[in-house]
Amino acid sequence: MNKERLMQVLVTPVVSEKSATVTQDSNQYVFKVLPDATKREIGQAVELLFAVQVEGVQVLNIKGKTKRFGRLSGRRKDERKAYVRLTAGQSIDFGA
Numbered sequence: 001m002n003k004e005r006l007m008q009v010l011v012t013p014v015v016s017e018k019s020a021t022v023t024q025d026s027n028q029y030v031f032k033v034l035p036d037a038t039k040r041e042i043g044q045a046v047e048l049l050f051a052v053q054v055e056g057v058q059v060l061n062i063k064g065k066t067k068r069f070g071r072l073s074g075r076r077k078d079e080r081k082a083y084v085r086l087t088a089g090q091s092i093d094f095g096a
Helices: 003-009 017-026 039-050
Strands: 010-013 028-033 054-062 066-069 072-075 079-086
Touching: 003 039, 010 039, 017 028, 028 039, 039 054, 039 079
Parallel strands: none
Antiparallel strands: 010 028, 028 079, 054 079, 066 072
C-alpha cells in the first residue's frame, strides 16, 4: 500500500462512552475513517501509526440524518467507522 494513503485513512479516533466500554471489554478501538477505505487499508494504517498488531477490523457505515432548519431541509454527511481489534496484550495510548 502507498504510505501517503495509509497516513490519510484514519480521520480521527472516536471518543465516547460506548467506545471506552468496547476498549475495556474487548480490546477494540474505534476510528472515523475515509468513506472509501478498505479493511486491509485500515488495519495497515493502525499498524503503521501506532506500532501495534491488528487482529481484525469491522467497518460500519452510518447514513447522515436529515435535519430541518425552519423551512429549509438539509442532510448531514455520511460517516464510516472502523472497530479495530488488537492482539492480546497490546494497547494504544492517545494521550501521548
